[in-house]
Amino acid sequence: MKTARVIYEDGKHKWIALVRDPNRPDYLIDSNEYLVVDDDDSLLLDPGGNEVFPSVFSALSTEFDPRKINKLFASHQDPDIISSLALWLEFNPQVKCYISWLWASFVPHFGGNKETFISIPDGGMDIMIGSQRLQLIPAHYLHSSGNFHLYDPKAKILFSGDVGAALLPQGEDDLFFGDFDRHIRHAEGFHRRWMGSEKAKHDWCQRVSQLDIQMMCPQHGAIYRGDQVRRFIDWFSHLEVGIVKG
């Protein structure tokens, strides 16, 4: 199963990362799921695919009562993000899922009904978790055309979905990394091919540069800390994206 790692804790406010299942079959892309907890309330970020549900659920239960999961956030519509929806709904039919309005009628193909989805407008919105306000930051076309990241102003953490994702080779898959240049090699190919728009990329870089970010948590790969966040934004802004080569 995956490991639940508390990456931030301040009193009743917590971030738990669910990561690295040693038994994951290699035909499935590895993914990170995150749970933001504030007191008794929580929000599960990019709950993951059907196939990783057992591993996510069991890891999560070691840190948090899974019966209390009643809000999900899907950064976009991909199967590795939200195809486990039907399973979460099995446990709690009242679960709500925040997702871009663009996908609100597509994702029900994975499960749920009219009551399940809360559409996020293009400009983003805030979500209250316990007494903490979280911000949904527009990240359209990176890579999905209806795409959001989530910023927690208290923890100063940006959940960045597929942005910052790295496909790490075995043995180099620590949750945090030291050498930026070494790490970013594993992110380059992914960003060039998956990210679709130069303009959207620049918009995003501009937008997140204004946030105070201590940690940037992608859905795949390792977490960026401190100065690595700034270096990532800089690197990304200079990377040519949206082009198929060869």
Added chain:
Amino acid sequence: MAAVPQDTGRELRRIVRTNEEIKRVVATAFKINLMAMNAIFLAKRAGQTALGFGVLSNELRRFAMDLQKQMSQLREMTYGSVSTITALVKQARLNRVLERTRKESTGVGRSLIDEFMRTRHSLTFARHREQIAALNRRLSQMIADTAQLVELGSVLARSAKIEAAYGGAFSASLMQVSCDFERTIGDIQRSLESLTKRQDASL
């Protein structure tokens, strides 16, 4: 538990095969309808010389219409079973993931899954099983009813052959029509027999 997904997959494939067979019978039943109209027309032309045949051809037409009605009901029923089986396949898939979740979980997660699966199993699963069993019983009954109806058709076709002999100048063409009837009804009978066999195997 492990047997469930394969079981439902097999059930789904069986329903699909049954559906195909029923579609074949429906197409043939439509042909019978046209043949019966043709027979009525022929009997009218033969007039006095083929009175008996005329009566029979009206009967055959009524039979063809009954058969079509029966067929559309059968088809509706198999559509219904496809959606039930599909729901079951989906449930079975969820169950497989839940079972894996149970194996991986410890502590509160484990007991939560245990409890959840117990109630879920007895509710959802038993209900679907029950639905499928009921569908199968109704389908078998309907196939048996259809077979009986077709048996009547085959008697009509044989009588038409006898009447054709008294058709004077029209005898040859009336005989041709009756033989076509008999052959087509024979086709339907064979299809129904294989359907019955398949149903018996599934019960």
